[in-house]
Amino acid sequence: MPIRTVMKANEAAAWAAKLAKPKVIAAFPITPSTLVPEKISEFVANGELDAEFIKVESEHSAISALVGASAAGVRTFTATASQGLALMHEVLFIAAGMRLPIVMAIGNRALSAPINIWNDWQDTISQRDTGWIQFYAENNQEALDLILLAYKVAEDERVLLPAMVGFDAFILTHTVEPVEIPDQEVVDEFLGEYEPKHAYLDPKRPITQGTLAFPAHYMEARYLVWEAMENARKVIDEAFAEFEKKFGRKYQKIEEYRTDDAEIIFVTMGSLAGTLKDWVDKKREEGYKVGAAKMTVYRPFPVEEIRELAKKTKVLAFIEKDISMGLYGAVFTDASAALINESEKPLMLDFIAGLGGRDVTFNQLDEALSIAKEALEKGKVEKPIHWIGLRKELL
């Protein structure tokens, strides 16, 4: 029987790792993710998880150790956030290029400077081009489930790419919520053993990995990573369907909420989706035709799903906790690219919110709604990007 209990997302992530039975974990502590490796080291010390726990001197070493371990053919896991993830940056490309299905949990946290330990998505968004699959969790249950799903997708022979699962710093990492821990046997059935066939280090069959590729070969290696990410779209759908059958919880790349007959749809990711749904209920009661949508998968970008969503509404507005300096938020930019060749598309708006842990309140969502309503009434967007909840008196 699955166990229903209460725990933080950090603990849920550690439980997910335990259930997936990785053979090697390497981690370096960083706020707000420290509890993840702390809890896993407890599992290992208690003999509840048969794995090698490598204590390293930096995040760069943590991910490098996992590249080695994964290349030796075993399932691996780590957790980090913010500066730690940024420090891993160069190795993230290596993990993807070597086609190593490493899974990593991220307590989504802002980047310095100024130093800030609180939530936004700049850390993972900044890794969007590394070749890692990216999932974002709305709550602690999703943090657990998506880590299991990340292994399922990453290790699929049609994919073989690393994957990260983001859950918001403090808002989820340190928040206690009900979580159902699935049965070990069902997880074993779902994931199976990791048995790489593509490339792994074995003295009986000597090979070289991550080697030099001349211009005659490099581009094909990169193309194959791109193609694998394209393949991941279908694999993710299949994994979601199988997960629902086995565990009874439904996941979609984009989950819609009260979008039928909506004139304005707000799209977001992570824990903000929960607040957004409650706010949509309130606005519906007040007579506004608004809906919400949650992106569970950011890489590969859910291109088809965004196109379907766009057909349903007059205004498609994104609320995101990241910014690409010199342009817009990354989610809005990517969605715009997904819609570029559509003959009809809705008016599109981008709202930057909640950076560095600023609480995204109903008042701020109201602020976004009034801007979206004005665009709807005028039938055009004068300025696509708006920062909401900004304290103008400080500027």
Add this chain to the structure above:
Amino acid sequence: MIEIRFHGRGGQGAVTAANILAEAAFIEGKYVQAFPFFGVERRGAPVTAFTRIDEKPIRIKTQIYEPDVVVVLDPSLLETVDVTAGLKEDGIVIVNTEKSKEEVLEKLKRKPKKLALVDATTIALETLGLPITNTAILGAVAKATGLVKIESVETAIKDTFSGELGEKNAKAAREAFEKTQIFEV
């Protein structure tokens, strides 16, 4: 949905209190959420923590701005923090204090509908030997709000602290439950 805000000082266990209350309600079949105000906590600095309890799944992730219940773990906070900020009109305030109802009411900016007082510090010192009031104050929360049974609080405490420490903390909660005075304001 019932929203509870805890005010304490770093080291008194306000965050743990919020978590234990959530677990106690979860034991009774409720949906719960508990989280700290995400400050950089230092011993002695004011700390805020929150608990939500509902009959249906809790989706909202904002902080709590209009609490139904305010719990004050440290009486000195009444001097420096507006603990009743945003308190609902029929709100409940629970204070760890040795002072009288009149003295406490005088310090509150908003008048609660119900005020509950308990000397949790003395109870904590007697049962635990330490002025850590988080478990004792939960006895007062159970008594004043009826949100959870004291038995569920005791179970959640023993689940959080193992062995003798759990027994002692559960005793502190039970004692506070019995000694809490409740006033309609």
